[in-house]
Amino acid sequence: MKIFIDGDGSPVKDTTIEVALAALVEVVIVTSIDHYSLKEYPKNVSFVYVDKGADAADYKIVQLIQKDDILVTQDYGLASLVLPKGARVIHQLGYEYTGENMDGLLEQRYFSAKVRKSGGRTKGPKAFTQADRDKFKEKLLELLN
Template identity: 80%
Template sequence: MKIFIDGDGSPVKDTTITVASDYGIAVVIVTSIDHYSLKEYPGHVSFVYVDKGADAADYKIVQLIKQGDLLVTQDYGLASLVLPKGARVLHQRGSEYTAKTIDGLLEQRYFSAKIRKSGGHTKGPKPFTQADRQAFKQKLVALLEAMTK
């Protein structure tokens, strides 16, 4: 089992790395070369850098992720591509994407995009809070407990 992080702009990288360390699980952060970092990370963390491009990291994650892995992302489209592979998917605010919920989320995204294309406005995401980080951590721990039994 590995934990993959859709790394471009993820606010929960450090939380994920810390929790994964407690469980002895490898973390793979997939991100654009634009986000290259010299920051030192623990030995259980590796990076996969991809070229610039809107979906380059997503395609690489789909290529690498396997059944039984966990993905951390806020991207509904990416979640919809890895769920059929048998991976679990966790949003950075602590909710889990499932086969039961993904269609509704994709439909909502589609209608919001239609509104924006026609000149309308939709609400963006709320600012990420400490409560969001705590909810994510609690759900991550619960998922890892269930997945490592």
Template identity: 70%
Template sequence: MKLFIDGDGSPVKEETIELARKYQLPVVIVTSVDHYTTKEYPDFVTFVYVDKGADSADYRIVGLTKPGDVLVTQDYGLASLVLSKGVRVIHQLGKEYTSDNIETMLEQRYFSAKLRKAGQRTKGPKAFTSEDRERFEESLEAIIRKQVGEE
């Protein structure tokens, strides 16, 4: 099992890396070359850089993930693509994407996009809080524990 992070703009990289350290799991951060970093990371963290482009990271993540892996992303479309491969997917707010809830999320995204295209304003995401960070960590740890057979 590997932990994958859809790295462009993810506010929970450090939390994911710390949990990976605790459970001795590899982390793969997939991100655009626009977000290239020289920051030092532990040896169990690798970066996969992709070309600029709206879906470049998504396509690479779909190609790299395998059943049993865990993906951290806020992208509903990407989540829907890897769920069918047996990948567990979690949002940065701690909500797990499942086959039971992904269609509703995609429909909401579609209707919001339709409203914006028609000139109406829709609410953007709320500011990321310390409570969001805590909820994410608790949810991700629960997923990891289940995947490694500790629950």
């Protein structure tokens, strides 16, 4: 089992690494070369850098992820692509994407995109809080156990 992180802009990288280190689980952060970092990470953390492009990291994750791996992402579309592979997918707010909730999430995303395309506005995400981080950590620990 590995934990993959959709790394472009994820606010829970450090929390994921902390939990994975304690559980002796490998973490793979897939991110754009634009986010290259010289920061030192624990030995259980590796990076896969991809070219610039809207979905380059997503395609690489779909290619690499396997059954029973865990993916950390806020991208519903990416989640819908890896669920059929037998991976578990968790959002940074601490809820799990499942086959049961995916259709509704994708439908909501579709209608929001239609509103924006026609000139309307939709709400953006709320600011990420410590309570959100705690809920994420609790859910990740649950998935690992």
